Amino acid sequence: MATFCKERGRLQSCSQKTMDKHALYQLSYGLYIVCSKADKAINGQIANTGFQITAEPACIAVALNKENYTHSIIEESGLFTLSVLSTEAPMELIANFGFRSGKEVDKFAGVNYRLNSAGVPYVLDHTLGRLDVKLIGQHDYYTHTIFVGELTDAQVFAEGTPMTYAYYHAVKKGSAPKTAPTYREPEEKSAGAYRCTVCGYIYDPQVGDPDGNIPPGTAFADLPDDWVCPICKAAKELFESVA
Numbered sequence: 001m002a003t004f005c006k007e008r009g010r011l012q013s014c015s016q017k018t019m020d021k022h023a024l025y026q027l028s029y030g031l032y033i034v035c036s037k038a039d040k041a042i043n044g045q046i047a048n049t050g051f052q053i054t055a056e057p058a059c060i061a062v063a064l065n066k067e068n069y070t071h072s073i074i075e076e077s078g079l080f081t082l083s084v085l086s087t088e089a090p091m092e093l094i095a096n097f098g099f100r101s102g103k104e105v106d107k108f109a110g111v112n113y114r115l116n117s118a119g120v121p122y123v124l125d126h127t128l129g130r131l132d133v134k135l136i137g138q139h140d141y142y143t144h145t146i147f148v149g150e151l152t153d154a155q156v157f158a159e160g161t162p163m164t165y166a167y168y169h170a171v172k173k174g175s176a177p178k179t180a181p182t183y184r185e186p187e188e189k190s191a192g193a194y195r196c197t198v199c200g201y202i203y204d205p206q207v208g209d210p211d212g213n214i215p216p217g218t219a220f221a222d223l224p225d226d227w228v229c230p231i232c233k234a235a236k237e238l239f240e241s242v243a
Helices: 021-026 069-077 091-098 165-170
Strands: 002-005 010-013 032-038 041-047 050-054 059-065 079-085 113-115 121-123 127-141 144-156 194-196 239-241
Touching: 032 059, 032 069, 032 121, 041 059, 041 069, 041 091, 041 121, 059 069, 059 079, 059 127, 069 079, 069 144, 079 121, 079 144, 121 127
Parallel strands: none
Antiparallel strands: 002 010, 032 041, 032 079, 050 059, 059 144, 079 127, 113 121, 127 144, 194 239
């Protein structure tokens, strides 16, 4: 049951202690690379909140954290692209756009991409298609801004299965950065698990690291010294036990 709070002007639970935020995990999301350009600066980031809100004209919305570099570039240029990742996308590509700052590195180095007619980049590697969007409005919500734009162009690159956020977590064993709208504190895994102190990824010895050719059953202590976090590339010494 919920009651109306006159002081805050919104509904609030009679007992906040009974709220089970695991219900939020049932919401469905995709996984995309959102890019923009302003002057000579280009950048892109992983986003899971991207959706179509109207048909005629077709309008697209994305939600980005205000701290992210791509956020400020979209505000300046009023343009962005959305590249739809496939389930075949490797963790290296996701980590490059999701756990690194474009203020510090060139995220497009070594990445197969092109520029649309407005000069905004879109990614070709492991993507199924791209949407070009011109900003028509933005809405501020606490840590994030929802950017809404009209679709100006679109293209399908290949047939395949779009990656969902559930697939990213369950199959790719990925985590969400703290700036993501769906960030959650990592839950402890099996005995012998270790957590990356940089991005929150948990190495579970029962699972191993399939993308890194580490088979299930490999203890953390037995990982090669040059093994790095499959998400953010943090060194092995930056992991801590969650036992």
